[in-house]
Amino acid sequence: MPAIGKIKIRLPRNIRKGQVIAVKTLIMHPMETGFRTDKKTKKKVPAYYINDVSVYYGDTLVNHSDWTIAVSANPFMTFYLKADKAAPLKIVWKDIKGGVYEKTVQVTPR
Amino acid sequence: MQDRKIRILQILVVPVAAVLVAAMFGTRARAAGKAGYTVEELSPSMSYEEYEKRYKEYYGDATARMAEEGNPADFLLDDGRDLANKVEGSKGKSCASCHGRDAMKLKGAATHFPRYDAAIKGIMTFPMQINACRVQAMGAKPLKYESYDQLALTLYIKSLSNGMPIQVSIDGPARPFYEEGRRAYYKRQGQLNFSCAICHIQYAGYKARSNLISNNKHHTDHWPSYRLKWGKTGSLQRRFRGCLKNMRAKVPPYQDEELRNIEFYLTYSNNGDLIQVPGMRM
Numbered sequence: 290m291p292a293i294g295k296i297k298i299r300l301p302r303n304i305r306k307g308q309v310i311a312v313k314t315l316i317m318h319p320m321e322t323g324f325r326t327d328k329k330t331k332k333k334v335p336a337y338y339i340n341d342v343s344v345y346y347g348d349t350l351v352n353h354s355d356w357t358i359a360v361s362a363n364p365f366m367t368f369y370l371k372a373d374k375a376a377p378l379k380i381v382w383k384d385i386k387g388g389v390y391e392k393t394v395q396v397t398p399r
Numbered sequence: 400m401q402d403r404k405i406r407i408l409q410i411l412v413v414p415v416a417a418v419l420v421a422a423m424f425g426t427r428a429r430a431a432g433k434a435g436y437t438v439e440e441l442s443p444s445m446s447y448e449e450y451e452k453r454y455k456e457y458y459g460d461a462t463a464r465m466a467e468e469g470n471p472a473d474f475l476l477d478d479g480r481d482l483a484n485k486v487e488g489s490k491g492k493s494c495a496s497c498h499g500r501d502a503m504k505l506k507g508a509a510t511h512f513p514r515y516d517a518a519i520k521g522i523m524t525f526p527m528q529i530n531a532c533r534v535q536a537m538g539a540k541p542l543k544y545e546s547y548d549q550l551a552l553t554l555y556i557k558s559l560s561n562g563m564p565i566q567v568s569i570d571g572p573a574r575p576f577y578e579e580g581r582r583a584y585y586k587r588q589g590q591l592n593f594s595c596a597i598c599h600i601q602y603a604g605y606k607a608r609s610n611l612i613s614n615n616k617h618h619t620d621h622w623p624s625y626r627l628k629w630g631k632t633g634s635l636q637r638r639f640r641g642c643l644k645n646m647r648a649k650v651p652p653y654q655d656e657e658l659r660n661i662e663f664y665l666t667y668s669n670n671g672d673l674i675q676v677p678g679m680r681m
Contacts, residue, residue, distance in 0.1 A: 292547070295474045315469035318631075362630040363471040 292317045294390040298380065304372050306398040312344075314366045316382055316390060322358040341383040344368065346396070347376035372398045439585055439594070441601045443614070450604040450614050457611045461678045472554065472625035472632045472677030475512075475547075479555025482548060488539030494556075497536065502556060509560040509674060513663045522576050522659040526553050526634070544653040550632055554623045558673050561675035565620060567667045580601025580664030583657050589648030594663070610681075619666045632677065635662060 299313040316339070322337025333344070336358065344352035352368050373397060381391040407535050443450075475567035481501040483494040498504040509525055516523035523531070529552060542549035569577040587594045600609065603614040622635040629637075636658050643650050 292474050294477070297469055297473065299469065313468050317471060317474055341553060365465075367467055367468075 293319065294382075294388065296380075296382075296390060296392040298378075298392055298394050300378075300396065304396065305399045307371065307373050308370050308398065309369050310396075312368055312370055312378070312385060314380060315363065317363050318382075318384065320358070320360060320362045320364065324358075337384065337386055339364065339382050339384045341381075342366070343381050344370075345379040345381070346370065347374065370396075372396050374398070404573055439587075439596075441585070441596050443600055443603060445604045449615065453604050454611055454613070458681070462616050462681060466625075466679035470625055470679050472679070474663055475551040475554045475623075475677065476558055478548075479551035479553075479558075482552045483555060488533065490538040490539035491538070492537045492610045494532070494537075494552075502664055503559065506559045507563055509557040510563050510566050511568070513567065513659060513666060515571070515576060517572070521656060522573070522580075523576060524636075524654060524659055524662060525557065527654055529553060529556065539617070545634060549625050550634065553634070554632070554677055557623075557674065557676050561676060562673055564671050564673055565666060565669055567663070567670055569663075569667055573663075576660050577667060580660035580662070583661050584664055588618065589643070589646035591646050593646045593648075595642070615665065615668065617669065617672055619662070619669045620672040621675050621680075623676065624678030624680050626680045628681065 291348050295317040297315045300398075301310050304310055315390070317335060318339055320339065321334050321337040323333065325334045326332070327334055338358055338360065339356050342354045342356060343350055353372065354366075374396075376396060377393045379391060379393045381389065383389050428433055445453075466666045480501055483498075484500075486493045486496075492500040494505075512525040512528065513522045515521075519527075526542075526544060526549060529549075533539045534541055542552065587597075598612050599615040599618070603612050605612055619635060622638075623632050625632045626638075634653075636653055639661060640650050640653075
């Protein structure tokens, strides 16, 4: 049972309005480069990696990144966000085999 | 006629006697090899404080910070909790039916492992205990060692004992297995003629290529652990096997007697360390 696409998102506990917060995300993914050889079958392991990550805050796209094979397995990503409204934060990962993994957390500044 | 009989007897008896003598010598030689092996006494070349200073200078606290921000092994904890509540096997039971909701009654159970078990006349490690429970009490299939489910269940139940000190006992019948483990730890083996102790006792704090060799203190308190080199969560025995492979020695299968004895010896020498799973390593 490989755990592909399990996601963890971590926000600070108390958020003030207008504060710049660090959002820490972790996703389980093998991130195969396509250059690795299987030791038993002597064949190349096909490439399988995440190549598109987008972050939506409310309806607006606030962060977008294109990833390549250089990113490690089980990638950990941190980004900074100005929490100026109470809105859902949706993060979407897409891989080259068509897999889409997403998770939504609620940002509620006080 | 009489002469011929004697000769036939002679022909028969001489090889049989030779075989017997050879067998006797053989067993004696083997027994001497096992019991008469002297343990090479090694002592650390530097104090533990000096080692810790070097370790901090070289590695910093990178893995500790990474583990704080998000350890990928945390996902196994949630799956392990589900597995502990899952009903499996012919008797319609789960871990939770005997050990309380989420198997919470097993708090502190992992501190006494590995331990001597009279039924198998050897050392019982924690994953073996879980499998024995599954087979005997639940009537379920044993989980394959190092499989995802096995690691998840082990990790979850062990995490209930987090923050508690390791208390392994070597009293009574467990003593010979401790000695056996100690002997295996100090035994030179493989093409490179290393023993575990040479690196982790004598040369701890020095470098092997670009790695700083770790001291055997705190070696057993954080397994199963996520290891960056594997990109996966693995058990202590997987690490042992990796080390043996690098020594170019014979690599025993999982839960082999030798690996169990080494684990027993090493865990006893870490008595008092606080259990902190899942760990994160280089």
